[in-house]
Amino acid sequence: xxxxxxxGMVHLAGRCLVEDAEPLLLALQDDAGAxxxxxxxxxxxxxxxxxLIAARAPLADVPADLGAVRFxxxx
Amino acid sequence: xxxxxxxxxxxxxxxxxxxQADLAxxxxxxxxxxxxxxxxxxxxxxxxxxxxxxxxxxxxLLHAAEDVLERARKGTAPLDAGAVATLVATxxxxxxxxxxxxxxxxxxAEATAAAVLAETAPEADWAEALYTAAxxxxxxxxxxxxxxxxDADCFFRGDDPLAIVGAVPDLLALTAQxxxxxxxxxxxxxxxxxxxxxxxxxxxxxxxxxAAFRMVSDQVxxxxxxxxxxxxxxxxxTSAATAVLRVDAARIDALGDDLGELVVAANTLAPIAARxxxxxxxxxxxxxxxxxxxxxxxxxxxxxxxxxRMVSLEPTLRRLPRLVREIAEQLGKAVRFDMRGHxxxxxxxxxxxxxxxxxxxxxxxxDHGIEDSAIRAAAGKPAEGALSLQIxxxxxxxxxxxxxxxxxIDPARIRTTAIARGLIDxxxxxxxxxxxxxxxxxRAGFSTAAAVTGVSGRGVGMDAALAAIERLRxxxxxDSTPGAGTLFRLRLPVHAITTQILVxxxxxxxxxVSLDQIVETVKVGADALRPLGTGTAVVLRDRTVPVLDLAxxxxxxxxxxxxxxxxxxxxxxALVALRVDGFGERIDTLVRPPSGVLAAVxxxxxxxxxxxxxxxxxxxxxxxxx
Numbered sequence: 001x002x003x004x005x006x007x008g009m010v011h012l013a014g015r016c017l018v019e020d021a022e023p024l025l026l027a028l029q030d031d032a033g034a035x036x037x038x039x040x041x042x043x044x045x046x047x048x049x050x051x052l053i054a055a056r057a058p059l060a061d062v063p064a065d066l067g068a069v070r071f072x073x074x075x
Numbered sequence: 076x077x078x079x080x081x082x083x084x085x086x087x088x089x090x091x092x093x094x095q096a097d098l099a100x101x102x103x104x105x106x107x108x109x110x111x112x113x114x115x116x117x118x119x120x121x122x123x124x125x126x127x128x129x130x131x132x133x134x135x136l137l138h139a140a141e142d143v144l145e146r147a148r149k150g151t152a153p154l155d156a157g158a159v160a161t162l163v164a165t166x167x168x169x170x171x172x173x174x175x176x177x178x179x180x181x182x183x184a185e186a187t188a189a190a191v192l193a194e195t196a197p198e199a200d201w202a203e204a205l206y207t208a209a210x211x212x213x214x215x216x217x218x219x220x221x222x223x224x225x226d227a228d229c230f231f232r233g234d235d236p237l238a239i240v241g242a243v244p245d246l247l248a249l250t251a252q253x254x255x256x257x258x259x260x261x262x263x264x265x266x267x268x269x270x271x272x273x274x275x276x277x278x279x280x281x282x283x284x285x286a287a288f289r290m291v292s293d294q295v296x297x298x299x300x301x302x303x304x305x306x307x308x309x310x311x312x313t314s315a316a317t318a319v320l321r322v323d324a325a326r327i328d329a330l331g332d333d334l335g336e337l338v339v340a341a342n343t344l345a346p347i348a349a350r351x352x353x354x355x356x357x358x359x360x361x362x363x364x365x366x367x368x369x370x371x372x373x374x375x376x377x378x379x380x381x382x383x384r385m386v387s388l389e390p391t392l393r394r395l396p397r398l399v400r401e402i403a404e405q406l407g408k409a410v411r412f413d414m415r416g417h418x419x420x421x422x423x424x425x426x427x428x429x430x431x432x433x434x435x436x437x438x439x440x441x442d443h444g445i446e447d448s449a450i451r452a453a454a455g456k457p458a459e460g461a462l463s464l465q466i467x468x469x470x471x472x473x474x475x476x477x478x479x480x481x482x483x484i485d486p487a488r489i490r491t492t493a494i495a496r497g498l499i500d501x502x503x504x505x506x507x508x509x510x511x512x513x514x515x516x517x518r519a520g521f522s523t524a525a526a527v528t529g530v531s532g533r534g535v536g537m538d539a540a541l542a543a544i545e546r547l548r549x550x551x552x553x554d555s556t557p558g559a560g561t562l563f564r565l566r567l568p569v570h571a572i573t574t575q576i577l578v579x580x581x582x583x584x585x586x587x588v589s590l591d592q593i594v595e596t597v598k599v600g601a602d603a604l605r606p607l608g609t610g611t612a613v614v615l616r617d618r619t620v621p622v623l624d625l626a627x628x629x630x631x632x633x634x635x636x637x638x639x640x641x642x643x644x645x646x647x648x649a650l651v652a653l654r655v656d657g658f659g660e661r662i663d664t665l666v667r668p669p670s671g672v673l674a675a676v677x678x679x680x681x682x683x684x685x686x687x688x689x690x691x692x693x694x695x696x697x698x699x700x701x
Contacts, residue, residue, distance in 0.1 A: 018230050021266035029261050046237040047230050050271045053251050054258040068241040071249035071275070 002041075003027060005034075010057075012048070013040040021047035028055045037061045044069050083124055084177055090124070091170045093117040093393065098163050100397050105147075105154040109396060114162070115144040121169065130182045133172045138299075140165045142218070142280050149216075151245070151279065202298035205274050209248035217247050217276035219284040222296040224254055224272040234291070236273060243287040245278035276300065324423060327384055334373075334380050335665025339684045341369045342662055381570045385420040388466060391430050392417045398434065399462065402441050409448055409459040410441055416466035421473050425567050428547045429475070432540035436477050436563050437462070439537060444481030444561050454558065456480065468569060475565040483557040486512040496520055513553050514648045517541045545697065548574070548591050552648065574666045576683055576693060578659030579642060582631035585659060587683050587693040589666070594643040594650060596658060601638050613641065613652055625653045628678070628699050646700040653696065666693050 003023040004011040010027045012020070028034060028051065036052060038044075039061035049072055052059070062073050097114035100107050122137035140162055146152035154162075172182050202220030211217065221243070225236040240249060253259075254272040264270070277284045281299055288295040344366035351359040396412055403410040421429075445451075445460030452458055465476045486509040493499045493515040504512065515521060519538040544551055549567035568591060576587040577596070597615065604611050604622060611622040622641065626632060641652040666681040673679055673692075678699035683691045 018235070018267070025261070025264060025266045032261070044237065045230075045235050046225070046269060046271065047235075047266055049237060049251065050269065051264065051266060053271070054253070054264050055261050068237055068243075068246055068249055068275075071246075072251045 005030075008034055009060075010034050010036045012036060012038050012044075015043045016041060016045055016048045017043075018045045018047045021045065021051050024048060025051045025055075028057055033058075035060050038063060038073075041066065049073070079127065080176070083128065084173065087121060087124055087173050088170070090117045090121040091166050091173070094121070094166050095163065096394065096397055098159055098166070100400065101154060101159045102156070102163075103400070105156065105159055108148075111144060111147050111154070113393065115141065115148055118144060118166075125169070125172075128176060130172060130176065132182055133169050136165055137169060145218070146280060149278075199296070199298035201274070201296075202300055205248070205250070205276060206300055208250075209276055211247055211276070215247045215278060217278055217300045219277045219279060219281045220274070220298045220300055221277070221284055221288065222272065222274045222298075223288065223291070224294055225269045225291065226294055227254075227268045227270070229269050229291075230267050236269065236271070236291075239288065239291060240273055240275060243275065243277050243279070244283050247276045247278050249273060249275040327380075327423070331380055331384060332665065334377060338373055338377065339664055341366070341373050342664070342685065344369065381422070384423050384570075386423050386426050387418045387420050388426050388429070389418050391426045392433075392464075394430075395434070395437065395464070399437060399441065402438055406442060407447070408441060408445055410445055411459050411461050413461070413463040415464070417464070419466045419468055419473060420569075421567070422570050425473070425547055425549075425569070428543060429565075429567065432543040433464075433475065433477070433565070435537070435540040436565075437464075439540075440477060440479040440481065440561065440563075444479040444483075446482050450482075471569050472566050473569050475567065476562060477565075478560060478562045480560040483559055483561055484513050484516070484553070484555040485557050489513055489515050493518065493521060508649075510553075510648055513555055516553075517551070517647075545695075548589060550645070574664065574683070574693075576662050576664055576666070576691070577642075578662065578685070578691065579625070579655045580657040580659060581629060581655050582626040583656075585685075585689070585691060586629075587662075587664075587666075587691040588642065588696060589680065589693065590661070592644050592696045594645055597641045597643065597652075599639055599641060604639060615643065615650070615652070618650065620650045620652045622652045622654055623700060625655050625699075628653070642696070644696040644700065646697040651696075651700050653700070 002012055002014050002016045002020045004013070005027045008031065010024065010031075012024070016024075024036075028036075032055070034057065036057045037060045041063055044066060049069060051057075053072065059073060062070075064070070066073070094114045094117035097110040097117065100110040101114065104110075118137055118141050122134060122141055125133040125137060143152070143154070143158055143162065147154045147158075175182055199220070201222060205220050205222075206217060209217070223236060223240065225234065229236060240246070250273070252272045252274060254270050258264075259270065281297060285292070285295075285297055288297070344362060348359050348362040348366060351362055392414065396414060399410060399412040440462055441460075445462065446454070446456075448458040451460065461480045463476075463478050465478075467474050467476075489512050490499075490504040490507070493512075494501055494504050498515065498518050498521060499507075507515075516537045517540075519536065521536060521538070541551055544565055544567065547567050549565055552564040552566070553561065554564065555561040575590040577590055577593060578585050579588055595615075599613060603613050605613070607619070607621065612619050613622050614620070620643065622639075625642070639654050640657060642655055642658075643650055643652045645651070662683075662685060664683045664685070666683050668674075668681045669676065669679050673682065678695050680693045680695040683693050685691055
């Protein structure tokens with residue numbers, strides 16, 4: 001389980017694969033203004049990134065080394 | 076024939092030849108950066124030019140060739156022998172198409188040539204938009220754009236589009252767009268369906284990007300990115316090219332000649348004003364004012380025409396690096412050649428006349444200057460000899476310096492050889508300073524090579540090189556350190572249309588002398604002239620300079636006694652003073668080459684018209700003194 005929800009914060013960690021997209025989406029549906037922390041994320045699947053972008057979720061602690069994903073989250 | 080086409084047939088073939096010459100170099104050394112650059116420029120320009128004609132297959136092929144060279148330039152895909160051979164085939168094909176264009180035949184794509192080169196892709200508007208919007212880092216040059224629309228169910232199949240994009244080489248930019256045009260509301264977002272379209276830019280060529288997407292090729296569009304900023308100065312855009320007017324060089328020459336006549340005509344006003352002075356001072360003043368104004372306009376016009384005649388030395392000298400390699404190879408010597416300042420602009424006449432003598436000096440340096448590797452190793456020098464050519468502008472002159480780190484010139488050996496060749500006797504040889512002895516290599520019939528080699532011994536000696544440079548009103552200085560190398564310094568005028576002439580009076584006649592040939596003019600008292608051997612000498616700034624009488628040299632009577640006016644010139648590297656009766660005015664005029672009977676008279680460069688319409692013989696001092 002890579003998705004952990006705190007008050008006002010959603011924490012992603014480790015390898016975030018396709019199955020993490022749904023819990024992330026549910027967390028953001030519950031709290032539209034939640035900040036998503038990416039501290040400790042080593043990989044993001046397209047499905048997860050798609051949720052982050054579509055929800056326009058504010059991000060925190062974006063790791064520097066996420067390969068191609070860096071272009072998408074830098075927006 | 077259409078002018079544009081006519082021009083293209085000339086230029087296009089030039090560019091093909093240029094690129095082929097570079098490829099010949101690359102066939103020997105595929106990493107030669109200069110050749111890669113040069114071939115790239117030629118192919119790039121050629122691609123731009125074929126675009127003006129109905130030559131789409133050529134454009135496609137050259138575009139692919141340009142890609143290959145561009146990758147080699149950036150070091151992402153070095154050339155190998157196969158790639159060079161393919162490029163040669165590409166240019167051969169282009170050459171055939173140019174022939175076809177001239178005959179009016181249709182340009183038919185040759186699948187064989189096209190297929191061997193890397194894939195290309197058409198350019199696309201979306202790719203351009205992507206490029207425009209992308210915030211690229213410094214030095215990022217995208218070549219390929221991709222638009223990847225993963226199918227909606229791809230997540231179920233285990234695909235991660237981001238992982239696929241992650242495999243694109245040299246990814247420079249990536250954006251995620253909603254595939255449907257807008258992102259769905261969060262409540263409506265289906266997390267297991269891909270609703271994203273990824274668009275990105277890569278610095279890698281089309282083929283490499285296509286390879287990264289080979290598993291999902293049906294979901295990807297790939298487009299080539301047109302290069303924005305010209306990557307090299309020579310690669311001008313077609314719109315810029317239309318602003319350049321190409322004029323037949325002969326017309327510019329004619330313009331220069333006419334202008335020379337105008338300069339002469341304008342000079343006639345000064346004597347008129349002088350005569351008028353005695354009759355009507357006020358009118359004379361008006362004539363002078365008019366003369367000054369005409370003079371200024373003529374000077375401005377002269378500068379403009381001179382500027383039009385200025386060309387870069389680059390087209391002339393671009394063959395040189397290859398020739399150096401060829402000569403070195405022929406002689407079995409290892410030579411590193413370095414050329415700087417070859418884009419310096421000079422008058423066309425100088426640019427054209429410089430190459431042959433310079434090539435001779437280069438041959439000479441490789442043949443006689445640079446030693447064999449074994450000798451170099453024994454002398455503690457790097458095995459590879461260094462030959463450098465530097466061109467710089469100093470005021471109204473260009474200075475061409477050719478230096479090698481070879482054996483240098485041994486004055487003793489030169490003396491011995493010159494005596495053996497019967498060019499000079501032993502006593503005279505010993506009387507020469509080392510610097511003067513070295514200049515014996517410029518004597519006709521001199522050759523220090525024990526065996527006449529195929530390279531240097533072509534019947535044209537250093538004397539021919541010097542004569543060619545002197546015809547351009549230039550000079551050659553030699554600076555040699557035995558064991559450490561030789562420096563040849565060529566000085567040439569930058570402009571060539573008009574010559575500044577000093578009028579001198581000798582034995583009741585007036586002659587012109589080019590200011591280029593005059594080191595200084597001095598007036599000395601009778602007591603300053605001292606006998607020296609059978610002749611006369613004068614001490615100028617602690618140097619003893621022989622004095623010759625110009626009237627005697629011209630076959631007239633000797634001078635009267637008393638003080639002397641001396642014209643100091645340089646001949647064979649040494650100063651010589653020439654005694655004249657008087658100095659006249661300085662004029663800026665056109666020197667016409669001698670014709671007819673005059674052409675056979677030694678010591679005459681040509682004729683010039685003075686302001687008053689007189690014809691002056693213009694003397695060639697070094698030749699007279701020699």
